[in-house]
Amino acid sequence: MSIKDKVIEIVAEQAVLEPADVGLTNTLEDLGIDSLGLVESIFAIEEEFDIQVPFNANAPKESDFDISNVQSIISGIERLIAEQKS
Secondary structure, three states, X not given: OOHHHXXXXXXXXXXXXXXXXXXXXXXXXXXXXXXXXXXHHHHHHHHHHXXXXXXXXXXXXXOOOOOOOHHHHHXXXXXXXXXXXX
């Protein structure tokens, strides 16, 4: 399963949706994911990909990790995985 597909699966699970219902331009808010769901999604992503996401749940707007939409999250994770491998 690709990084994109796995992230969509994790986001869909938090939103209680089917992965097919999650679009790349959807925001987490669009999908009905609240702040607790966001934190749970980040934890699931960290565990799945064995990475540390630079995200502060207390100040999400000040985070270095872009969570503006699903594609931004996927791109950020791909970048973190690439950095970890190098």
